[in-house]
Amino acid sequence: MKIDGDERNGITIKQQSAKILQYFRRANPGQKKSLLALFLTSISSVIVFLADDLSIKGRVTIFVFLLTVILWSTTSINAAYIALISVLLLLLTGCISQEQFFASLGSDVIWLMIGAFILGSAVKQTGLATRLTQAVAAKAHNISSLFWLLTTVLIPLSFLIPSTSGRAAVTHPIFRSIANTIEDRRTRRALALLMPSIILVSTIASLTGAGSHLVAKDLLAEISGKDISFSQWLIYGLPFGIVASYASCWVIMGLFLDKKRCQQKLNVECLQPTPLSLPERKTLFIVLFMLLLWITEQWHGLEIATVTIIGAMILTAPNLGVIKWKDAVKDVSWNLIIFVGATLVLGRALISSGASEWIIEHVFRFSEINSANSQFLILLLLTIISLTSHIYMTSHTARAAALVPPLLYLASSLDINPVAVLFLSTLGMDYCLTFPVSSKALMVYQDADTDGFQATDLLRLSSVMIVIHLALVLLFYYTWWRWVGLSF
Known part of the structure; x- marks a missing residue:
């Protein structure tokens, strides 16, 4: 079937789009979710594999991670089964070793x-x-x-x-x-x-x-000499x-x-x-x-x-x-237990493959935070970066170890208060409500088969809470924190 017009059947792009839209409207909820999952997976694969400055292992790891999140969000398949299949994909593609796979338990x-x-x-x-x-x-x-x-x-x-x-x-x-x-x-x-x-x-x-707070505090003293x-x-x-x-x-x-x-x-x-x-x-x-x-x-x-x-x-x-x-x-x-073990492997693979570091570098480059000349813009970008860091770095301590040093060096280059940068970035890194794997506390309570919540419930909550968290940071910065001496 051609979508650029055909003399024999006269189908145009507009007509083809209308047919697809009509089919989507008539589809039952299960079919709609399957189509949505297929569409999101296709988009993810295109975006990830266009990243020519990332290793093959890093690309595959990010793709598998995105695929896992898509399946968690759009299907009713058991979350532990999806996580285990995703980790097996990483194993079979050489992104992780068999030792790494079994070590999670x-x-x-x-x-x-x-x-x-x-x-x-x-x-x-x-x-x-x-x-x-x-x-x-x-x-x-x-x-x-x-x-x-x-x-x-x-x-x-x-x-x-x-x-x-x-x-x-x-x-x-x-x-x-x-x-x-x-x-x-x-x-x-x-x-x-x-x-x-x-x-x-x-x-x-x-x-x-x-514990990440203490790690961040030590890094503050080591890099900036402040406490x-x-x-x-x-x-x-x-x-x-x-x-x-x-x-x-x-x-x-x-x-x-x-x-x-x-x-x-x-x-x-x-x-x-x-x-x-x-x-x-x-x-x-x-x-x-x-x-x-x-x-x-x-x-x-x-x-x-x-x-x-x-x-x-x-x-x-x-x-x-x-x-x-x-x-x-x-x-x-x-x-x-199986769900947690598999998702831990997935989270560690993001770090070991270099995918997390690649994401951090591109977040800094895309946000242009290092060239911001407005305190409000610096605050906004810093908060957004730290609030979203749990998505690609699932370990709380790893987030602190990876993000705090570059942010403190950034504070030095922009001549702003390193204590404020440290506290605000740590506050953002404490937020981790999007995926169960982002926090051990969420893993303890997440069990959809009994009394727990589903991954989709957490995504729904986070879509609202991350905006409220951002608004609260901005509100507190220009009121309470400034009154008590915490500002750039």
């Missing part, structure tokens, strides 16, 4: 999640989760007040547990317990989005909220973290819950207070001990994942623990 994230699920199983089976749920539900009259209350409770955790994954691990049992009392699946998904979102958005409130204290970070970050957290809660309820769902009463029976049973006391003691080890990680050197596995082993120990090992293992979401 030994990642600290995998073991953190296994330990977190076992911890959650113990908290649930001993009845401790029910007590915690009742303590929260007693203060909340309906779903709306529950969401606001949870937001308020989650914000201070950034000062207590210096890891987003640690905060996700300690709150996940409470989420599962509350979710079991909510019959509506849509409300459960909104709750699954709320808790990790607040954990991530409130990270900026504390210098110790994430930022805990109290300074608190003054800059806490107000923003509070406002952004409540804004996130408001957006999640607006996007995923209607008025009827928000006013829905909680179906939690308020039992008469009774003394803690022996299993409950054991579980509570072990959880508090784990919390203590999480807080003091810099003193003893045991990472969050290691502490979580130690706690899981004690909770399942024969004659000492509170649950049987085989029962605890049944509560582990192995579908989610």
Whole structure:
């Protein structure tokens, strides 16, 4: 069939386009999604393979990553299956080695999640989760007040547990317990989005909220000779973290819950207070001990994942623990474990293939931030670059290590305040709500087969929250941050 006109059938480009549009309108939703996926894949392949200054491995890796995101967004195929197929494509095309493929299952994230699920199983089976749920539900009259209350409770955790994954691990049992009392699946998904979102958005409130903050602080001292204290970070970050957290809660309820769902009463029976049973006391003691080890990680050197596995082993120990090992293992979401393992390989492939570095260089070149002569333009470009960095660099610490040095050197060349550049770029890098692989906290809560959210839910949320985050940065820069001395 010709599309440039034909004397025999008289088909023109305009007529052909009209036929295609008519077919698309008549197609069922499944066919429309398939056509959209095919169209986006074609566009992605053309764009990526035109990049002649990128290695073949880098091009293939970016294409596979884009293909994975497209399939997550436009099909109903299991997310873990898509991720695993994508990683196998990287393996078969030589972009990753077999060692890299299998090494992902030994990642600290995998073991953190296994330990977190076992911890959650113990908290649930001993009845401790029910007590915690009742303590929260007693203060909340309906779903709306529950969401606001949870937001308020989650914000201070950034000062207590210096890891987003640690905060996700300690709150996940409470989420599962509350979710079991909510019959509506849509409300459960909104709750699954709320808790990790607040954990991530409130990270900026504390210098110790994430390990990447400390990495950025060290780079600031090494490159510019400047420093930022805990109290300074608190003054800059806490107000923003509070406002952004409540804004996130408001957006999640607006996007995923209607008025009827928000006013829905909680179906939690308020039992008469009774003394803690022996299993409950054991579980509570072990959880508090784990919390203590999480807080003091810099003193003893045991990472969050290691502490979580130690706690899981004690909770399942024969004659000492509170649950049987085989029962605890049944509560582990192995579908989610496979999904996380595959997406970790995908994220690391972006870095090892040079694709992430190539993207960073072209973002700098395209934005022309190094030649900007307006403070507003510098602020806008810096915020956009840092807010979108999680899309092509899935590791929080890797983002800090890769982006902070060039941005600090940029600050020196433009003769602007390196502390402001450091804080604003770190704030942007803390935002990672677009893909589950962008944060360990999201991975803990993402399980579409049970109570979790889908990748499309996260994309929908991020499409709104990234704009609100950008607006809040601009608002805070010209008000609160300037008043307290943080400006270019």
